[in-house]
Amino acid sequence: MNNRTLIILKPDSVKKNVIGEILSRFEKENFRIAALKMLSGSKELFEKFYEIHKDRPFFSELVTWMSSYPVVAAILEGEDAINRVRQIVGATDPNEAAPGTIRKIYGTSKGENAIHASDSWESYLKESAILFPEGVCFAG
Numbered sequence: 290m291n292n293r294t295l296i297i298l299k300p301d302s303v304k305k306n307v308i309g310e311i312l313s314r315f316e317k318e319n320f321r322i323a324a325l326k327m328l329s330g331s332k333e334l335f336e337k338f339y340e341i342h343k344d345r346p347f348f349s350e351l352v353t354w355m356s357s358y359p360v361v362a363a364i365l366e367g368e369d370a371i372n373r374v375r376q377i378v379g380a381t382d383p384n385e386a387a388p389g390t391i392r393k394i395y396g397t398s399k400g401e402n403a404i405h406a407s408d409s410w411e412s413y414l415k416e417s418a419i420l421f422p423e424g425v426c427f428a429g
């Protein structure tokens with residue numbers, strides 16, 4: 290399966306007041322928003338979410354930052370969603386991201402890079418179970 294993915298508009302995007310702009314970009318790229326919420330996640334929630342990075346030097350900074358301010362999480366539905374959304378999102382470091390990608394437009398640093406997007410179907414299943422345990426609100 291590859292027709293859904295999960296994104297998080299990170300604290301920097303919410304602070305910059307570009308939630309609508311970024312969601313609109315995905316709608317224009319033919320994705321449907323299948324679930325959507327704003328949340329203030331705890332450190333524990335983001336420790337679980339980013340568990341794969343627990344031994345990386347930036348882990349503590351990342352978890353503290355993600356839990357420091359509200360974020361917006363969404364499940365996007367569309368053909369080849371995982372790969373297409375990662376392309377639209379761009380490289381982790383906004384300085385290295387291709388022109389026109391969300392991280393190039395809105396990101397400021399490798400840490401504060403505007404948006405998260407699932408990197409595989411397995412990641413999507415894990416991430417959506419954490420952030421949307423109630424499931425999607427809409428399909429099709």
Ligand code: IDP
Pocket residue numbers: 342347351380381399400401402404405406408
């Ligand atoms: P990705 O989000 O492009 O998949 P990952 O390497 O999986 O990038 O890292 C997860 C998140 O951790 C990044 O989006 C970024 O917010 C943060 N991060 C990654 N590398 C660094 C770093 O070197 N310094 C600070 N934060 C980082």
Ligand code: MG
Pocket residue numbers: 408
């Ligand atoms: Mg990643």
